[in-house]
Amino acid sequence: MSRRKKTFPCGHKGYGQICHRCLQETLIQEHKKQQKQEWEDTFARDPIDLRHLPTHVVVRARSVIAGLQTQNNYREFGGKRLRHNRLIVSIPITRNYRMLCRDSGSTLIPQEILSHEDYNICKPGG
Ligand SMILES: [Zn+2]
CATH class of the missing domain: 1.20.5 (Single alpha-helices involved in coiled-coils or other helix-helix interfaces)
Incomplete structure (x- = not known):
């Protein structure tokens, strides 16, 4: 050859x-x-659907979710209760995204992640 x-x-x-x-x-x-x-x-392991979000938001959201599970103190993550619904806690994920969690009494259950545009309809009350 x-x-x-x-x-x-x-x-x-x-x-x-x-x-x-x-x-x-x-x-x-x-x-x-x-x-x-x-x-x-990896999305199958998330408690809420993060598939539609940008990668950096997914990564940050996962770290907050994991942090809530171990520390269970939303204030450490800048979370605030909504003024018109005290059982809902809003936690900033990035500048443009917030995660809404429902307070079940002993734990916070992640509900969904909203972008800044989605979020304007429900502002936190502190
Ligand atoms: Zn070739």
Whole structure:
């Protein structure tokens, strides 16, 4: 067998039976696909649906949710009760997102995450 460069059906030039450029590209794509799948799988473990949110909001929300579970003090996270519904606690997640939790008496149960636009209809009362 000679070590002559050949042109693969894909148009790339190289040695051997398969195009290594395309193989590498395929592996990268597979890896990305796998990482995406792993990321999507993590949402199944969240108490509320975070799929529609930007990644940094998801990460921050998870850390607040975990923090509430261990410390159970919403004030540590800047949370406030709503003026018109004292059983609902609003906790800032990022500048643009807040998480609403329902006070069940002993624990806070995360309900949903609202963007700044969604949230303007219900301001906290302190
Ligand atoms: Zn190729």
